[in-house]
Amino acid sequence: MNTQARDAKSLGSLCPGPELLPELMRQPLGGTPLQVRSGGTSSRCAADQHWTLDLRRHQQFRYLSATQEVEFGTGLSMADLLRQLQAFNRAIPIGLSGLPGSGFVLTGGMGPLSRTQGLAIDHITQIEGVWGSGAPFTLDVEQARHDPTLAAECRGLLGAAPFLAVVTKLRLRTHPIVKLRLRRGWINPSELPAVIALAEQWPESCSLQWTWGERLEIYAVDCSPLSAPSAGLHALDPFLNAGSGGQVEQVHDQLDLPAFGQFGMETPRTASAPSNNLLHSEVLGRLGPAFADQAASVIEQLQRQMRQRPHPACRISAQQLGGATARIDPSFTAFVHRDAQWKPWITAAWTPGDLEGRLRSLAWMEGVSDDLRTCCPGVHLAQLHDHLPNHQQELRDAFGSWLPELQHLKANVDPDAKLPPL
Incomplete structure (x- = not known):
């Protein structure tokens, strides 16, 4: 865990599964904005007098051979994900370390293979999670682009998700492993x-x-x-x-x-x-x-x-x-x-x-x-x-x-500012 986060005097960790997370997000919690831990490498996965939402219970993995996509829970680190994909001779582009969790993907995701394969967010085909309001969602990226409201939500999640929602599951396109x-x-x-x-x-x-x-x-x-x-x-x-x-x-x-x-x-x-x-x-x-x-x-x-x-x-x-x-x-x-x-x-x-x-x-x-x-x-x-x-x-x-549009989206999906401010 990030040393600064580890040393923080946080209020504690909350580890809800998929069933309890929406209800938790609807509660009038003190100690917000919530800090979210996936891989635990960020300095803000825990903070003084704040609750940490720990995603390590969300570790499901499924490889979809028909579409060559991978579906996984955001409690997995990038190293965990790549190790499981090795069985299928597939991979996604990660950064310079395997330690980060899905925050790496959701904030852009760049690394040594980005110039040939693109950013990690460019591989996302489906996103599942809970808005700051407590409302659950599942968004198909391609379908969302045909609806203005869904397109705005999808755009926000692809790069600014930590301000808007707790993402619990992702589906990404994969590539063959390259030497x-x-x-x-x-x-x-x-x-x-x-x-x-x-x-x-x-x-x-x-x-x-x-x-x-x-x-x-x-x-x-x-x-x-x-x-x-x-x-x-x-x-x-x-x-x-x-x-x-x-x-x-x-x-x-x-x-x-x-x-x-x-x-x-x-x-x-x-x-x-x-x-x-x-x-x-x-x-x-x-x-x-x-x-x-x-x-x-x-x-x-x-x-x-x-x-x-x-x-x-x-x-x-x-x-x-x-x-x-x-x-x-x-x-x-x-x-x-x-x-x-x-x-x-x-x-x-x-x-x-x-x-x-x-x-x-x-x-x-x-x-x-x-x-x-x-x-x-x-x-x-x-x-x-x-x-x-x-x-x-x-x-x-x-x-x-684009920031004013993002702020407008946040006001709609996280009206009580449960997540970090914009």
């Missing part, structure tokens, strides 16, 4: 603009991720067919052949990818970094188009921020989007930034109990976010920050001109 190739290693920050420029010319089968802490690690994944591999990973030779990086690794599937940000350490991918187990943190993700000729100036700004980071575990990371993520009409889902080619994210970390350290790290996170806003004007709300001062600005950056 992957990985290349990772450390580079000098001065080399990052050139690596970014290189990645922006790659085919969609390749994606670049990087993370900048004590050192700067790049993590490039290629999912092109083994019979016709892309040359993208070998183009990294000038940066990784001086002893700071490894050769191309063959990986059976997503769950076998090594842990991101831990090059040089033998750590299973689904484990958290040991050094982070004792820390509290918040994460803020931004979204923007290709860096192009801005890369050098952006990285120079970030380098100044890295020299001033208030805690050794504060870091800046990014992952590459585009390709399939850009081919969906922005009006279909709550993920409106379909032109995004990059998602940089900022991790603010501090020692538990260090209140001044927390404020310094959060101020640093906002400073980095301000530096990135010009080139990355969007926000990806993978973690909710309704407890932080800039929540409203993040909402505006995340949903843009």
